[in-house]
Amino acid sequence: MEEREFGFSLFKEAVMVRHIGFRRVEELRSFLVNKVPKDVYYSCAYYERPTEEMENKGWLGADLIFDIDADHISTPCKKMHDLWICKECGQMGRGVEPNACPVCGSTKLNSSSWPCEVCLESAKREMIKLVDFMMDDFGFSPDELRIYFSGHRGYHLHVESEVIKEIGQNERKEIVDYLQAVGIDLKYHPFSQRGSLDEKGWGGRIARAIYEFMLRPNLAQDLARLGLNKKAIANITENRDKIIENWKEHGPWNIIRGVGFSTWEKIAYFSLKNQAANIDSVVTTDIHRLIRMGGTLHGKTGFKKVEVPLMSIESFNPFNDAVAFKEDYITIYVLESPKFVLKDESYGPYKDCKVEVPVAVAILLLSKGLARLED
Incomplete structure (x- = not known):
C-alpha cells in the first residue's frame, strides 16, 4: 500500500487531487471519512516515493490493467437510452451527443450514458473473452487475475504478477496489439493447414471466427459485402451445412470446388474483429495510470466497484450485486x-x-x- 499513489476527485471542486500516499489502511480510512471525496483512485504503479511529482517518484513497476467499457461497444440500445442535455436552454435529445445544440446553438452540452442490461452484458462477454486470452494465450493463472465491475458501464481486469510487473509501455503495447489482432498475417497461423476450432492462440481464434461467420442468418448478404462474386457466394451458401459438418475433421478449405484459400482469407479478416479483445488501449499501456479503487462508489452511478470472482462472472448482476x-x-x-x-x-x-x-x-x-x- 505504501508504494501506491492515491488520487481523489471532489464534489465541490472539479479537479483531481493526486500525489497522495498512505502507509496504513487506517490512514486512508481516516482521509475518506474527513474529506468524503466523490471518486477514489490508486495507481497501477508501484513507486519508491509516491507522494513526489511524477519525475521524482521512482517507478518500480506496475500491474497490467485492462478496461472494458460499454461506451466502446456497439449496441443498438444506446439510441434509446443515452441522452444529452443543453446547459443553456435545457433542450434534450437521445443518442450520440451533437457538436452543438440544435435549438440554441450552444456547445455547452452534458451527455448521460445509461448503464443498461444489454450494454453491461456485452461488456461482460468481452471480459470473459479477455480472461480466455490471459489464461490460454499468456498462461496466467486464475490467482493472478482479478476482475472488477467498474461501478458504471464496464469491467476492469487487474493482472497482478511479478512476471508482468516490470515491463514497460512498449511491451504493453505489444500485448494490446496481440489482443486486438493488429498487424496479424494469416499465413503465419496454423488455421490455413488444419482449421481446428480447438487450436491454441490466433490459429484457433481465426478458425472460430470463420466458423461463426458461416452460421450467420444472412450469410449471402454478408458474403456480398466482402466483394465475392455471385458464383462463390452461391457455392458457399448452398454447401454451408457440408462445410460446417466437415469442419472439425479437415477444415473447409478444399471442400467446395471453386472456393479457394484467398476467399476464406477474406472471410477471416472480416470476421477477426469478433475474436479480438475490445479494450481501451490507453489504459493498458499507461504505466502510471490511476484506476478506481475497489469497494468505492462510482460518482456517475452510486454503484460500487466490486470484485467479481472468476468462477462467478456468468451469474454476476451489477444491478443487484453492486448496489450500495x-x-x-x-x-x-x-x-x-x-x-x-x-x-x-x-x-x-x-x-x-x-x-x-x-x-x-x-x-x-x-x-x-x-x-x-x-x-
Missing part, C-alpha cells in the same frame, strides 16, 4: 429516464415528474444529471 444503498426512500423530480431494474424492482420510464423512490434509485438518477432533489 438498500434502504429508505426519498423524493426527487425526474427530468427523464428510461425504464430500468434495480434490486429486482422495475422503475420508470419517468419524464417531468415527482416520484418517491429508494435511495439507490435516486442516487443513480441524480448522479446521471437526470433528476434533482425535492423538498
Whole structure:
C-alpha cells in the first residue's frame, strides 16, 4: 500500500487531487471519512516515493490493467437510452451527443450514458473473452487475475504478477496489439493447414471466427459485402451445412470446388474483429495510470466497484450485486429516464415528474444529471 499513489476527485471542486500516499489502511480510512471525496483512485504503479511529482517518484513497476467499457461497444440500445442535455436552454435529445445544440446553438452540452442490461452484458462477454486470452494465450493463472465491475458501464481486469510487473509501455503495447489482432498475417497461423476450432492462440481464434461467420442468418448478404462474386457466394451458401459438418475433421478449405484459400482469407479478416479483445488501449499501456479503487462508489452511478470472482462472472448482476444503498426512500423530480431494474424492482420510464423512490434509485438518477432533489 505504501508504494501506491492515491488520487481523489471532489464534489465541490472539479479537479483531481493526486500525489497522495498512505502507509496504513487506517490512514486512508481516516482521509475518506474527513474529506468524503466523490471518486477514489490508486495507481497501477508501484513507486519508491509516491507522494513526489511524477519525475521524482521512482517507478518500480506496475500491474497490467485492462478496461472494458460499454461506451466502446456497439449496441443498438444506446439510441434509446443515452441522452444529452443543453446547459443553456435545457433542450434534450437521445443518442450520440451533437457538436452543438440544435435549438440554441450552444456547445455547452452534458451527455448521460445509461448503464443498461444489454450494454453491461456485452461488456461482460468481452471480459470473459479477455480472461480466455490471459489464461490460454499468456498462461496466467486464475490467482493472478482479478476482475472488477467498474461501478458504471464496464469491467476492469487487474493482472497482478511479478512476471508482468516490470515491463514497460512498449511491451504493453505489444500485448494490446496481440489482443486486438493488429498487424496479424494469416499465413503465419496454423488455421490455413488444419482449421481446428480447438487450436491454441490466433490459429484457433481465426478458425472460430470463420466458423461463426458461416452460421450467420444472412450469410449471402454478408458474403456480398466482402466483394465475392455471385458464383462463390452461391457455392458457399448452398454447401454451408457440408462445410460446417466437415469442419472439425479437415477444415473447409478444399471442400467446395471453386472456393479457394484467398476467399476464406477474406472471410477471416472480416470476421477477426469478433475474436479480438475490445479494450481501451490507453489504459493498458499507461504505466502510471490511476484506476478506481475497489469497494468505492462510482460518482456517475452510486454503484460500487466490486470484485467479481472468476468462477462467478456468468451469474454476476451489477444491478443487484453492486448496489450500495438498500434502504429508505426519498423524493426527487425526474427530468427523464428510461425504464430500468434495480434490486429486482422495475422503475420508470419517468419524464417531468415527482416520484418517491429508494435511495439507490435516486442516487443513480441524480448522479446521471437526470433528476434533482425535492423538498
